[in-house]
Amino acid sequence: MLGSAVQIRLAAPFRPVSFKIHYMSRAIQWDKSKGRPEPIAALNKIPEFESGEPLVSMQEAAPTVRYFRPQAIMYCRKSVAEMIELAARSLPKGYYLGLIEAWRPIERQERIYSFWHDSAAEAFPQYSKAQLRRVACRWAAPTDQKAPPGHCTGAAVDVSLLDENNEPYDVTSPYVRFQGARTYTLGLTEQAHRNRMILVEAMLTQGFSNCRDEYWHYSYGDAGWAVRLDKPSCIYGLVRLEPELYAENERQWLEMFKDRTNPFMEQPKPTGS
Numbered sequence: 001m002l003g004s005a006v007q008i009r010l011a012a013p014f015r016p017v018s019f020k021i022h023y024m025s026r027a028i029q030w031d032k033s034k035g036r037p038e039p040i041a042a043l044n045k046i047p048e049f050e051s052g053e054p055l056v057s058m059q060e061a062a063p064t065v066r067y068f069r070p071q072a073i074m075y076c077r078k079s080v081a082e083m084i085e086l087a088a089r090s091l092p093k094g095y096y097l098g099l100i101e102a103w104r105p106i107e108r109q110e111r112i113y114s115f116w117h118d119s120a121a122e123a124f125p126q127y128s129k130a131q132l133r134r135v136a137c138r139w140a141a142p143t144d145q146k147a148p149p150g151h152c153t154g155a156a157v158d159v160s161l162l163d164e165n166n167e168p169y170d171v172t173s174p175y176v177r178f179q180g181a182r183t184y185t186l187g188l189t190e191q192a193h194r195n196r197m198i199l200v201e202a203m204l205t206q207g208f209s210n211c212r213d214e215y216w217h218y219s220y221g222d223a224g225w226a227v228r229l230d231k232p233s234c235i236y237g238l239v240r241l242e243p244e245l246y247a248e249n250e251r252q253w254l255e256m257f258k259d260r261t262n263p264f265m266e267q268p269k270p271t272g273s
């Protein structure tokens, strides 16, 4: 039945024939009993008592973590850095924790949100404004809400599992790209499931909470963390960093981001050689 639902999408009359839409996680089964939903309304209700804890350089405070993406700005709250260092040290032999993203300026967050919104608008031209906003919010925190996006507070980190050569371990097969994003996606290969759980366990054991929609996203101390763990308040709000400290990371990020393809539209496979 799920397959036929996808077929309806594929047959949408607005699409160029060379593309087909895969509707990502909606067609893929996942375990809804694990983790907690974190609707924006719930995040906005969390009172914020900013602790004033500084952002620290992760290269200094979390030296075991691998910083393989030059566009990542390697700053986060001091406690978060200490926790991620312990998570990295706890991994089995041959596994390394790679940082995809940590603190993020609000401008970068706005660009990411717009990317998801515009991608959805292109893929689903029949959607209303409210539907497009819902899809965009599923993949990126909006910046116009009372609760600031987790990455902009220095509380959130996106992480991956790397091997000796900084190659990512498989945590998604048989799914591709964002299809298997939900942390408790069903139908992963045994290997992918095992690797994914190594990552999840290492982070949760140190006190991080996981966004159940994204196996790579963890936080401590922000509104998302409070909602997921039923805390009455959060300790980290919006925080800024001197722009000179991350100007080069932003330049590299913009360079990387301009080639990003629409995640809602599957690229046709190249034919021939």
Ligand SMILES: [Zn+2]
Binding pocket: 101, 151, 156, 157, 158, 216, 217, 218
């Ligand atoms: Zn994230």
